[in-house]
Amino acid sequence: MxxxxxxxxxxxxxxxxxxxxxxxxxxxxxxDMDDAMLEQTDMEKAENAGVEQAELYNPGGIGGVESLRGMSELEATRAADSFKKYPREQVIQSDYVYQPPLIPHNIRGYEVSLNANKCLACHSWKNASEMGATKVSVTHYVNREDAVLADVSPRRYFCLQCHVPQANAKPLVENEFKPVDSLQ
Structure with a gap:
């Protein structure tokens, strides 16, 4: 290099x-320059071959990107995917042991920031029974030194780092995960 x-x-x-x-x-x-200095290096030849190859497959030089969501021209804007439906009544099972529970409702507009956490309005221990919501796990009230706190630990405060809304969305890649027999 x-x-x-x-x-x-x-x-x-x-x-x-x-x-x-x-x-x-x-x-x-x-x-004082010799002919060897004027010749292309192997690296330059490879780079030039790559450019020629790219021009062959992308006539006109516009190019394109093919992702898991389909082909898209670089200079064109693809229409956004439609919003996914959140099945409220149906709970999607966990795919693996210790998977954080999925959120069974829409969270659009929920503020989860340094100043506010909309999730705790329903899921805190104080409000969960009144709201009919799942309580926050006791593990969320323990700090990194294993001390039990009166409120949610700062490292567990931002729910959306681990918990995501469940949606009946078509997977982009087939899930080939197989849990060990003893955990099924």
Whole structure:
């Protein structure tokens, strides 16, 4: 990598010298340059071949990106996917042991920030029974030194780091996860 960087800097310096010499009316020929310095390096040949290959597959030079959501031209804006439906009455089962529970409702517009946590309005121990919501796990009231706190631990305060809304969305990639037999 270091050699490649030095080679590129050398070529840039030589190119700048040739341009400068041409501007001053001096001949472009450099008597102290040998033919080996003028030949393309293997790396430059590979880079040029890559450019030629890209031009072959992307005529016109516009190019495109193919992702799991489909083909999209670089200069075009693809229409946004429609919002997913959140099945309120149906609980989607966990896929693996210790998976954080999924959120069985829409959370659009919920503020979860340093100043407010809308989730705790229903799920805190104080409000859960009144609201008919699941209580926050006791593990969320323990700090990193294993001390039990009176309120949710700061490291567990931002619910959406682990918990996500469940949606009946078509998977982009097939799930081939298989739990061990003893955990089924």
């Amino acid at each position: 270091k050699k490649l960087l030095i080679a590129l800097l050398s070529i840039s310096a030589i190119g700048a010298g040739i341009v400068q010499a041409d501007v001053e009316g001096v001949s472009n020929a450099k008597p």
